[in-house]
Amino acid sequence: MYYFKRILALVPLLLVISLLAFVLVRVAPGGPFDKERAPASPEVERALKAKYRLDQPLWKQYVLYLGDLARGDLGPSMKYRHHSVGDIIKQALPATLMLGCLSFGFALGVGIPLGFATAARKGQWVDYGGSLLALVGICVPAFVIGPLLVMSFAIKLKWFPVALWGSPLNAVLPTLALGLFYSGRIARLMREGMLGVLGEPYIMTARAKGLTERVVLFKHALRPAILPVISYAGPMLADLLTGSFVIENLFQIPGIGVFMVTSSQNKDYPMVVGLVLLYALLLLVLNLAVDFLYSRLDPQVKYE
Amino acid sequence: MRLNFTRSTASLLAGLALVLTGCGAREEPADIVIVNGAEPESLDPQIVSGQPEIRVVGALFEGLTRFNATTGDPEPALASHWELSNDGRVYTFHLRTNLTWSTGTAITARDFVWSWRRVLTPATASDYVGIMFYLKNAESYFLGQLKDPDAIGVQALDDRTLRVELESPTAFFLSLCAFPTLAVVPPDVIDAHGDLWVRTQPLKTSGAYTLDFWRINDRIRLRRNPHYWDDANTQNQIVDLLPITSATTALNLYLNGQADVVWDKSLVPVHLTDVLRLRPDFHTFDYLGAYFVRFNVTKKPFDDPRVRKAFALSIDRHRIVERITRGGEKAAETLVPLSTANYLPADGLRHDPSEARRLLASAGFPGGQGFPTVNYLLNAGTSASVDEKIAVELQAMWRDVLGVEVSLRPMEWKTYLATLTALDYELARSSWIADYNDPNTFLDIFLSNNGNNRTGWKDQRYDDLIRQANATVDLRKRAEIFREAETYLLRDAAPIGPIYSYAGFNYFDPEKIAGIHANPIDQHPINAIKRLRR
Numbered sequence: 001m002y003y004f005k006r007i008l009a010l011v012p013l014l015l016v017i018s019l020l021a022f023v024l025v026r027v028a029p030g031g032p033f034d035k036e037r038a039p040a041s042p043e044v045e046r047a048l049k050a051k052y053r054l055d056q057p058l059w060k061q062y063v064l065y066l067g068d069l070a071r072g073d074l075g076p077s078m079k080y081r082h083h084s085v086g087d088i089i090k091q092a093l094p095a096t097l098m099l100g101c102l103s104f105g106f107a108l109g110v111g112i113p114l115g116f117a118t119a120a121r122k123g124q125w126v127d128y129g130g131s132l133l134a135l136v137g138i139c140v141p142a143f144v145i146g147p148l149l150v151m152s153f154a155i156k157l158k159w160f161p162v163a164l165w166g167s168p169l170n171a172v173l174p175t176l177a178l179g180l181f182y183s184g185r186i187a188r189l190m191r192e193g194m195l196g197v198l199g200e201p202y203i204m205t206a207r208a209k210g211l212t213e214r215v216v217l218f219k220h221a222l223r224p225a226i227l228p229v230i231s232y233a234g235p236m237l238a239d240l241l242t243g244s245f246v247i248e249n250l251f252q253i254p255g256i257g258v259f260m261v262t263s264s265q266n267k268d269y270p271m272v273v274g275l276v277l278l279y280a281l282l283l284l285v286l287n288l289a290v291d292f293l294y295s296r297l298d299p300q301v302k303y304e
Numbered sequence: 305m306r307l308n309f310t311r312s313t314a315s316l317l318a319g320l321a322l323v324l325t326g327c328g329a330r331e332e333p334a335d336i337v338i339v340n341g342a343e344p345e346s347l348d349p350q351i352v353s354g355q356p357e358i359r360v361v362g363a364l365f366e367g368l369t370r371f372n373a374t375t376g377d378p379e380p381a382l383a384s385h386w387e388l389s390n391d392g393r394v395y396t397f398h399l400r401t402n403l404t405w406s407t408g409t410a411i412t413a414r415d416f417v418w419s420w421r422r423v424l425t426p427a428t429a430s431d432y433v434g435i436m437f438y439l440k441n442a443e444s445y446f447l448g449q450l451k452d453p454d455a456i457g458v459q460a461l462d463d464r465t466l467r468v469e470l471e472s473p474t475a476f477f478l479s480l481c482a483f484p485t486l487a488v489v490p491p492d493v494i495d496a497h498g499d500l501w502v503r504t505q506p507l508k509t510s511g512a513y514t515l516d517f518w519r520i521n522d523r524i525r526l527r528r529n530p531h532y533w534d535d536a537n538t539q540n541q542i543v544d545l546l547p548i549t550s551a552t553t554a555l556n557l558y559l560n561g562q563a564d565v566v567w568d569k570s571l572v573p574v575h576l577t578d579v580l581r582l583r584p585d586f587h588t589f590d591y592l593g594a595y596f597v598r599f600n601v602t603k604k605p606f607d608d609p610r611v612r613k614a615f616a617l618s619i620d621r622h623r624i625v626e627r628i629t630r631g632g633e634k635a636a637e638t639l640v641p642l643s644t645a646n647y648l649p650a651d652g653l654r655h656d657p658s659e660a661r662r663l664l665a666s667a668g669f670p671g672g673q674g675f676p677t678v679n680y681l682l683n684a685g686t687s688a689s690v691d692e693k694i695a696v697e698l699q700a701m702w703r704d705v706l707g708v709e710v711s712l713r714p715m716e717w718k719t720y721l722a723t724l725t726a727l728d729y730e731l732a733r734s735s736w737i738a739d740y741n742d743p744n745t746f747l748d749i750f751l752s753n754n755g756n757n758r759t760g761w762k763d764q765r766y767d768d769l770i771r772q773a774n775a776t777v778d779l780r781k782r783a784e785i786f787r788e789a790e791t792y793l794l795r796d797a798a799p800i801g802p803i804y805s806y807a808g809f810n811y812f813d814p815e816k817i818a819g820i821h822a823n824p825i826d827q828h829p830i831n832a833i834k835r836l837r838r
Binding site: 041044047051081161162166 | 756
């Protein structure tokens with residue numbers, strides 16, 4: 001019942017978000033039909049505006065948009081004249097989802113063990129080395145890591161292609177470039193979570209009972225320590241699943257991350273609103289999933 | 305538990321990798337892979353306006369003439385020959401006898417009439433409709449002053465004969481015929497599918513290729529059209545065009561052998577230009593484009609021609625092409641690039657600091673005293689780093705020579721365009737690329753009523769000269785009138801200050817790829833490109 005209510009609450013939230021996006025993108029200076037070449041007559045611009053309903057009052061445009069939205073139509077792209085926003089998202093989303101899932105797996109697969117190990121060996125070289133690694137992952141941005149990876153593994157060593165998409169080999173470098181930052185964040189969250197838990201009295205009790213360190217760490221510490229990672233994992237997955245402009249641009253991946261940036265530069269109004277809605281929906285749903293997971297993992301958490 | 309976790313992560317990754325392999329079901333490798341620049345907004349020949357679009361669309365749809373692969377000049381295409389009346393106003397085009405669409409049905413003169421009328425319909429919203437206005441009555445039909453489409457100067461005399469009547473003799477009309485806007489498009493498909501017609505499969509085309517697929521932001525694949533009239537000379541079967549805007553990625557793909565040709569000037573990493581220019585597989589050539597500064601003549605202090613001239617005279621163009629652009633651009637005192645056909649160079653304003661100071665003083669600002677701080681409008685963004693560097697250099701030149709303060713006002717592209725059009729600026733970075741190889745393509749933008757003028761400068765004498773030149777059949781005399789007009793524009797009125805003319809830049813290995821030639825309009829028909837070896 002609780003989750004049903006939460007899902008219902010998404011609807012007004014998404015409406016508010018769509019309204020904001022709809023209005024803000026139109027308020028920004030410059031329009032979709034401002035081009036280097038001036039239109040041959042005001043008639044051309046009028047025809048275009050009429051075609052995309054930009055000649056109507058704003059409230060009416062929005063109401064019509066909502067009507068289309070209810071039918072699952074996100075409207076036409078004003079930049080790519082023969083594609084609808086739905087078309088573009090349908091075509092571009094799979095690549096982004098794939099890359100996002102791979103990076104998500106990479107971030108968790110590297111971050112959790114790394115954070116766990118640095119906490120378990122606190123103050124030893126594993127801790128210093130691992131923490132430094134995590135810090136590097138966080139501090140060096142993707143637009144530095146990406147070209148470095150390309151230079152070393154694609155151009156020098158020729159192990160992987162430099163860019164493009166289609167074969168598993170194509171996915172390796174972008175997954176690393178995109179996932180490193182997140183694996184660093186996860187490692188640090190995991191380490192802090194573990195250290196917090198390891199100071200709890202019940203851990204001392206467990207040790208006093210004479211349990212092996214292995215059982216203490218894995219059986220008693222891991223589960224509560226992973227909670228901060230899980231609450232971060234939701235928004236992180238939303239971020240990853242909506243793509244990265246830097247990575248998609250550098251590796252020429254046909255995903256939606258690029259459109260997240262170019263659509264607002266192009267003043268492609270329906271595209272911007274469509275993508276904002278997609279991002280918002282993902283974020284809200286994943287946050288809901290996080291809350292759900294919390295209640296499963298931590299018996300103290302109960303939602304009414 | 306740790307083991308389990310690692311194992312589940314590993315199986316998750318392996319599963320995803322499998323799906324990924326599945327998605328990328330093996331496609332035939334293309335014969336030639338070209339990095340083409342920005343993603344085309346459209347592949348409708350009558351709508352497109354950008355260079356990346358025009359290069360693709362030219363392979364799909366053809367007109368009466370086409371660009372010669374070597375020179376870029378117009379040559380017979382769907383029309384095998386034509387006659388021109390003595391007054392230079394009536395062309396009679398004869399279509400080839402073996403013309404068919406890629407579906408096998410015949411292309412007729414009536415298809416041309418339909419196609420050209422479509423451009424002139426405001427609802428089509430063609431960016432380039434202006435180049436149709438050389439046809440008799442075309443402009444008044446477009447503006448709705450004339451309702452009868454039969455009055456437009458294009459008629460089908462029979463299936464294979466097209467009569468074209470012009471408003472006045474137009475020296476470059478055959479070049480216009482090679483332009484996508486005047487290409488023939490399939491009436492039945494457009495009637496049936498409207499806006500979505502370019503995405504119908506198989507796409508009914510009139511050019512050397514058909515469209516295999518168009519995956520936005522991924523690639524466009526062209527496949528040889530066996531019904532093309534000149535199919536015997538098409539040099540390849542499958543061509544892939546990649547929409548890439550990152551210069552680094554383009555260069556990486558090329559160096560790694562994943563792309564054969566890179567042909568957009570913006571795809572050369574600026575900081576590597578010096579090194580790359582020396583390589584034998586990098587090719588640079590004169591390209592018909594002009595980089596200049598616009599002065600807003602409707603705003604003080606640039607309403608005074610002396611101030612405008614002082615600013616123009618202060619620009620050390622050589623410094624800009626040698627220190628900043630460095631890609632073979634030519635410092636230019638004229639707006640029209642020197643390599644333009646039918647052109648006699650005008651007498652522009654040379655770099656002359658002392659004359660500049662004298663003029664500024666006579667306008668009431670000796671040594672820049674009392675001169676307000678003015679703004680220089682430019683486009684900002686990742687692709688605009690050269691524009692930013694030039695802006696900083698100009699700022700320094702104007703400060704050093706004239707003692708005036710100019711502040712920079714960078715804006716993102718669309719906002720920059722809107723601001724320029726609204727005349728909401730004082731100084732603005734500007735550029736123009738030729739639509740056809742003739743001085744008129746540069747000079748007519750400063751006609752009083754031209755929407756691309758964007759300086760607020762209106763001058764009857766200039767308008768008359770341009771009109772007079774375009775009514776002149778004798779090319780030498782025409783060029784002289786243009787020279788007079790351009791000299792007047794640059795020396796007397798100076799609503800603009802030219803800086804340099806463009807250089808084209810492409811890269812491909814001449815031992816692997818043949819058929820791409822340097823030409824001033826930077827057009828390289830895809831059907832002429834041939835792979836020599838892998």
